[in-house]
Amino acid sequence: MFVLGPNRYGKAETRVVRVTKHGDAHHIKDLNVSTSLSGDMTEVHLSGDNAAILATDTQKNTVFAFAKKHGIGAAEDFALLLARHFVDSQPTIHRARVAIDEYGWDRRGGHSFARNGRETRTCVVHYDGEQAWVVSGLKDLVLLNTTNSEFWGFVRDEYTTLPETRDRILATAVTATWRHSGTSDWDKSYEKARQALMAAFADTYSLSLQQTLYAMGSRVLTECPEIAEVRLELPNKHHFLADLSPFGLDNDGEVFIAADRPYGLIEGAVLREGAPGAGPAWD
Numbered sequence: 001m002f003v004l005g006p007n008r009y010g011k012a013e014t015r016v017v018r019v020t021k022h023g024d025a026h027h028i029k030d031l032n033v034s035t036s037l038s039g040d041m042t043e044v045h046l047s048g049d050n051a052a053i054l055a056t057d058t059q060k061n062t063v064f065a066f067a068k069k070h071g072i073g074a075a076e077d078f079a080l081l082l083a084r085h086f087v088d089s090q091p092t093i094h095r096a097r098v099a100i101d102e103y104g105w106d107r108r109g110g111h112s113f114a115r116n117g118r119e120t121r122t123c124v125v126h127y128d129g130e131q132a133w134v135v136s137g138l139k140d141l142v143l144l145n146t147t148n149s150e151f152w153g154f155v156r157d158e159y160t161t162l163p164e165t166r167d168r169i170l171a172t173a174v175t176a177t178w179r180h181s182g183t184s185d186w187d188k189s190y191e192k193a194r195q196a197l198m199a200a201f202a203d204t205y206s207l208s209l210q211q212t213l214y215a216m217g218s219r220v221l222t223e224c225p226e227i228a229e230v231r232l233e234l235p236n237k238h239h240f241l242a243d244l245s246p247f248g249l250d251n252d253g254e255v256f257i258a259a260d261r262p263y264g265l266i267e268g269a270v271l272r273e274g275a276p277g278a279g280p281a282w283d
């Protein structure tokens, strides 16, 4: 005998671009929306009875229809709107997860835009018919310090070759997610958290990327009382000193090889003491 385990289904990566036109002044929102629903899906899997299914095609259509009907403000608000709609309108759907990546555009004129080179803003919303959980974040925020980074005092066993260093480049591409303890001004909260991450990276005299990670997470919690927990994934984008001695040249920390892979991957969470439980926020 077998039993059906946890399952969910939805439409991944619906790319929706919403243009709002106020005369000649146009505004643009560019999202990648993934919806995922779960509920009474036992018969669907066991007997092929599809009566409980809100088709993934319908989920995709809803994204476009809501973009027209309601407009798009903060990604978190659009995600909450969709999640509540799917659960509240369908008796067979009990839980919704809506994840959104947002790409930024810089204005070049009234109706002209250039895709900006900034990080991607992210959010994931869960709704179970009663409560909503909101996780916001960013990915591909590339940061680099040319000094104020050391790495020494680590274990040396028979396989260790890494020399200790008192001065190195520290570089990473930040993936950060943060869990809100309630509703918020999502745009304001995002800018504060983003600034906190960058400021802590720049200000921390680093003895390891792990220490920098904790400083970054702590700074977000200090600056943003509405945030309960921060999770960080920090690839250590190694920069190795190039050996220029074959050319009779010295290299006192001026020319580096930017290595691609492998890379160190430092991951960790920083939580506010006594923060409310995460529920399904991270699922």
Ligand SMILES: O=c1[nH]c(=O)c2[nH]c(=O)[nH]c2[nH]1
Binding pocket: 151, 162, 207, 208, 209, 210, 236, 264
């Ligand atoms: O900041 C670092 N943390 C590590 O754990 C580590 N390991 C390594 O090889 N280099 C580094 N750098």
